[in-house]
Amino acid sequence: MKKTLYMMRHGETLFNLRHKIQGACDSPLTENGIAQAKKVVKFVRNLNIDHAYSSSAERASDTLEHATEHRIPYTRLKALKEMNFGTFEGESEDLNPKRGPGFDDFFVPYGGESRKDVRERMVKALTEIMEKDDHQNVFVVSHAGATMTFASHWHDVDEVLPRRLPNGTILKWTYEDKRFTLEEAIYQEHHD
Secondary structure (H helix, E strand, C coil): CCEEEEEEECCCEHHHHCCECCCCCCCCECHHHHHHHHHCHHHHHCCCCCEEEEECCHHHHHHHHHHCCCCCCCEEEHHHCCCCCHHHCCCEHHHCCCCCCCHHHCCHHHCCCCHHHHHHHHHHHHHHHHCCCCCCEEEEEECHHHHHHHHHHHCCHHHHCCCCCCCCCEEEEEEECCEEEEEEEECHHHHC
């Protein structure tokens, strides 16, 4: 049976604004980030969500609460968190290496995670969620890196998504036979 997963990137945070690396660490939503979350209220209201989940990061749970107008109970899961960047957490984005050889494991010697670890935990968590019998239309709020890494398990992301996933973007996935297929990327400008 085909099911649907709507996966949203959290709204803009203070660290996003200040170009700081944030993965395991957290920073609050900005006024713009709150506005981005509220901008999808009407869209989310029409989805007939039966279950909702967020990363355990406050920026994700706050986004979910604003996007659903606090009307849908939800579960916070650590498995949906952003990649841990180790000692790079909270540092300038200028220190973030560009993708290329060695990038997948770059943060491991600094106490962070590999992209493989992030991909495995995201695939496992989202598959377990969607395998539940009463989960037909699920709404999840997570993070850009974790979402893109999850997407890379199912697709060549360079072909189906932009290099960066803007705050407030929602990805619509179908789930069938233990496989996710990206159907659509819904960007903030579509909610005007």
